[in-house]
Amino acid sequence: MLRTKRPAPDTAQRILEVAERLVQKRGFNGFSYADVARELGITTASLHYHFAGKAQLGEALLARYSERFSEALSVIDARPAAGPAKLEAYAELYADVLNGQRLCLCGMLAADYETLPKGMRQSVVTFFDENERWLTSILQKGREDGSLQYEGSAVDAARLIVSGLEGAMLVTRPYGDITRFRVAARGLLASLTRAGRSQAPAD
Amino acid sequence: MLRTKRPAPDTAQRILEVAERLVQKRGFNGFSYADVARELGITTASLHYHFAGKAQLGEALLARYSERFSEALSVIDARPAAGPAKLEAYAELYADVLNGQRLCLCGMLAADYETLPKGMRQSVVTFFDENERWLTSILQKGREDGSLQYEGSAVDAARLIVSGLEGAMLVTRPYGDITRFRVAARGLLASLTRAGRSQAPAD
DNA sequence: GTCTATAGGCAGATAGAC
DNA sequence: GTCTATCTGCCTATAGAC
Numbered sequence: 001m002l003r004t005k006r007p008a009p010d011t012a013q014r015i016l017e018v019a020e021r022l023v024q025k026r027g028f029n030g031f032s033y034a035d036v037a038r039e040l041g042i043t044t045a046s047l048h049y050h051f052a053g054k055a056q057l058g059e060a061l062l063a064r065y066s067e068r069f070s071e072a073l074s075v076i077d078a079r080p081a082a083g084p085a086k087l088e089a090y091a092e093l094y095a096d097v098l099n100g101q102r103l104c105l106c107g108m109l110a111a112d113y114e115t116l117p118k119g120m121r122q123s124v125v126t127f128f129d130e131n132e133r134w135l136t137s138i139l140q141k142g143r144e145d146g147s148l149q150y151e152g153s154a155v156d157a158a159r160l161i162v163s164g165l166e167g168a169m170l171v172t173r174p175y176g177d178i179t180r181f182r183v184a185a186r187g188l189l190a191s192l193t194r195a196g197r198s199q200a201p202a203d
Numbered sequence: 204m205l206r207t208k209r210p211a212p213d214t215a216q217r218i219l220e221v222a223e224r225l226v227q228k229r230g231f232n233g234f235s236y237a238d239v240a241r242e243l244g245i246t247t248a249s250l251h252y253h254f255a256g257k258a259q260l261g262e263a264l265l266a267r268y269s270e271r272f273s274e275a276l277s278v279i280d281a282r283p284a285a286g287p288a289k290l291e292a293y294a295e296l297y298a299d300v301l302n303g304q305r306l307c308l309c310g311m312l313a314a315d316y317e318t319l320p321k322g323m324r325q326s327v328v329t330f331f332d333e334n335e336r337w338l339t340s341i342l343q344k345g346r347e348d349g350s351l352q353y354e355g356s357a358v359d360a361a362r363l364i365v366s367g368l369e370g371a372m373l374v375t376r377p378y379g380d381i382t383r384f385r386v387a388a389r390g391l392l393a394s395l396t397r398a399g400r401s402q403a404p405a406d
Numbered sequence: 407g408t409c410t411a412t413a414g415g416c417a418g419a420t421a422g423a424c
Numbered sequence: 425g426t427c428t429a430t431c432t433g434c435c436t437a438t439a440g441a442c
Contacts, residue, residue, distance in 0.1 A: 011425075025317050026315075026318050027314060027315055027318065030232045030317070032416075033418065033419085042425090042426070043426070043427060043428080044417095044419080045419085045427065045428080046427075054419095107374075110377055111230060111314035111315075114229050115233040124377060125378070128377070152386075152390060160367075163370040163374040164363075164366065164371075165370070167365075167368070168363075168366040169370075170310060170370060171310075171365060171369055172366070183359050183362070184363050184367075187354075187359060188363065190354065214407075214408095235436080236437090237435075248408075248409065248410080249408050249409075251438075252408075253407090256437075408442085409440100409441080409442070410440090410441080410442100412438085412439085413438075414435100414436095415435080415436090417432100418431105418432095418433090419432090420429105420430085421431100422428095423427080423428080423429100424426085424427075
């Protein structure tokens with residue numbers, strides 16, 4: 001039952017890995033079945049055996065990505081850390097993606113949104129909703145235990161974080177300088193760690 | 204010499220207008236010469252007369268967009284307004300674009316970056332650089348006259364604004380709710396209007 | 407400037423052999 | 425599961441008539 005190293009992933013998994021990278025780098029309209037097949041040394045006909053069409057492949061990519069992201073959030077949840085540290089860990093998830101010269105899958109697909117098959121559209125929105133929900137919970141708890149101070153509602157702050165990090169990835173990538181991203185992320189989170197420092201904001 | 208209404212724009216201009224909208228909605232790999240030609244009731248061969256290829260059309264789009272944006276910034280500069288009001292006016296430029304169901308041309312092209320012709324890549328970066336430069340100037344002046352308070356350098360704050368607004372457009376569009384964008388923009392700018400309220404941050 | 411006609415390539419997709 | 429062979433359609437682009 002024990003596997004020593006990574007067991008050779010089956011073809012469907014390898015297809016998903018290659019396709020995911022291509023979409024994150026080039027966009028949904030910027031890659032083809034032929035690109036994926038070439039990298040794997042198989043034919044496009046084989047690709048169609050595993051994923052009936054590009055739309056189905058895209059939906060599989062989204063399901064996998066969202067699931068993986070949710071697991072990463074659960075890992076952060078399990079840590080005995082305060083609000084600010086959890087937000088930093090969250091931002092680090094994005095930095096890791098950018099470090100691989102990629103955009104967030106759903107950030108990229110948000111750009112491609114108008115051209116996406118219907119099924120994919122809903123999955124993109126759901127991804128953002130789940131991130132927002134998780135962040136809202138963290139922000140709410142942080143406000144209650146005093147580790148986070150911010151103005152406005154927790155959900156608005158959560159949305160600001162999601163869009164701020166997505167935008168920082170988008171704009172940073174052409175510069176090829178991850179520091180640019182980290183500085184933006186730090187600035188973004190700092191405003192939620194120290195805003196409203198005075199208990200009674202002077203209306 | 205006086206034109207009563209809008210003089211019928213020449214073909215090249217109409218091509219640019221249609222192509223710009225298509226790129227902002229669908230991305231550079233999500234539209235074709237055929238799409239543009241169909242909308243204008245001409246053929247793709249005519250399109251090639253005005254713009255030799257998709258790459259040249261793309262560069263013309265970027266030149267036009269950047270120029271238009273620079274003019275908008277000059278208009279804001281000319282206003283006798285304080286820092287915060289100028290930043291709000293800046294954010295409003297983005298809101299106007301999003302209101303047309305579009306992304307910022309360069310935000311979209313940043314997503315397509317890896318697949319862009321070389322000439323277009325440089326223009327995208329230059330667009331961000333100019334926005335950053337303008338914002339840095341506003342932020343610097345605002346800090347000097349006391350109308351803006353923020354932590355860190357002016358250029359870092361400028362980058363945070365650019366990426367924050369680009370990301371807010373990106374994430375908001377699938378929801379079709381411009382309020383979402385405005386709330387994010389307000390939150391983003393608020394952190395620059397009131398941050399570092401205490402003169403001596405407790406380090 | 408705009409057209410018709412056409413080239414040559416690549417796209418996503420399918421049938422059927424192995 | 426993977427292949428060869430093939431289809432249809434769209435893509436960018438060009439030649440040359442009007």
